[in-house]
Amino acid sequence: MSRETDEFLIEKGLFLTAISSVIVIALIIIFIFWEGYPAIVNVGFFNFIFGMDWSPSNGLYGVFPMIIGSLAITGLSLLMAVPLGVFCAIFMAEIAPGKMRKILRPTLQTLSGIPSVVYGFFGLIILVPFMRVQFGGTGFSMLTASLILTVMILPIIVSVSEDAIKSVPSEYKEASLALGATHWQTIKNVIFPAAIPGVITSIILGMGRAIGETLAIIMVAGNVVQIPTSILDPVRALTSNIAIEMGYATGTHYNALFATGIVLIFMILILLVIANYFHYKKKVTVGGGYL
């Protein structure tokens, strides 16, 4: 074989590896839809999405309480994780001395590496009894799940926000300081506003993690199918629904769990599109700074 054919074949081979992730995504979507579609047809699209009752033994497949459950847990954990995460990111990018940074970085890496089951286990052993003593009830609640999720999504919010803050051109900061602004005024009025698109991306990524988290939530959320009226109510997330019932589901029930997966995929895709929009915007604004 000549050198040219070798080179040609290698390039094509590498191309195949490159499109593998696209093929995998396509296969995942095809198979989840293939298995989930019959349930949506059987139950009816409207009854499935907006149905209030999930009772497979009675043929009721409504996922609305779980959509609300997933969103409520996610929203509550963002309320805690975003302020803490963004402050921590500003701390790491602007304020922390070198030594603190050297401690914080591996700390966040470890937090993001700890298996979700370990978080769930910790929640089950420590947090659930604590909540039971403090607030009464069983201790399994939306609040307990959100607290665990807060810790789990903290690393991604901090690391992406920190990158965004660091990528603000230093001329901005220097100009503001030269005008006599204090460091905090500079952070508040110059650095942070310029980093906002990246911070929003970090929040969306954290949201994606929170919506997708499964086992840690199952272990602490109580998993009752209901629309929560208080943050101390037990809830069931979409992901939990799949993981809890897949073990024994057959027929329409089996398909309905894949259909639950379709709802999840749609939520994640919407978040990805929004994240891409802000990512694009970030490039434009930062690029604009150099013009």
Add this chain to the structure above:
Amino acid sequence: MYRILSPKISQKIMKSIFWVSGLITIFILLIIIGYILLKGLPVINLEFIFAEPIDSGRAGGIFPMIISTAYVTLIALLVATPLGVGAAVYLAEYAGEGRLVAAIRFGAETLSSIPSIIFGLFGLAFFVIYLDMGWSVLSGGLTLALMALPTILAASEVSIESVNKSYSEGSLALGATKWQTVYQVVVPAAMPGITTGVILGMGRAIAEAAAILYTVGAALAIPISFMDPARPLPLHLYILATEGISLDNAYGTAAVLVIIILVITVVTNTLVDRYTKKMMGR
């Protein structure tokens, strides 16, 4: 009204708030890791590591689970490493800026944000049922490979792109072909970054439980063939904890997982440090 505090005082207040949020983060990690290790380390001894579980894990050790984790992780890396590194080489060295490349990037990005339970569903529908692999180490390992793929791809691409352009220009100028340059100059120079990516992918595979819940089975025996069902460590911990089988063994299993993750963090950091020093040295 707006200026109740002087700029200097608000600066001081805000700085302490930033410090507190940084310290809270460290504190959270210390509490979680400290508690798990405090309760788990006393359980861990040679017998716990090398014995088989007795009575569904009420007593005995976790040896089959360690083997299971090693087995599925190995399969995941054997599949995901060539795919991820190959894709990274293509994206960094061969691809232009076309629509197809944008699609590939979007594919990898989407893959990294798909919830693990969706991978689990896919693994069940595709590997276990459609390809008839059953609940096995192979089904679980392949499902984990798909999850580790975007991690390996992203880290490898960044490190390949950051290889100094003068290296490949030098090699091409000496008459080497594109592939010879990539294979003998660019990839070796990017090796520390690629290794870091593979270790991170490994961490993801070791930690994952939801994706293998319905693909790997939950057998307590040591898996021999890759068609055997197995029970990796996170899955074992999940079952021990939710079914209330044994708190002590759950602590031990959790501690083993935490130690593995700590080792991975230390190793990747050492690699990255060395790599950065090497690059700075030039």
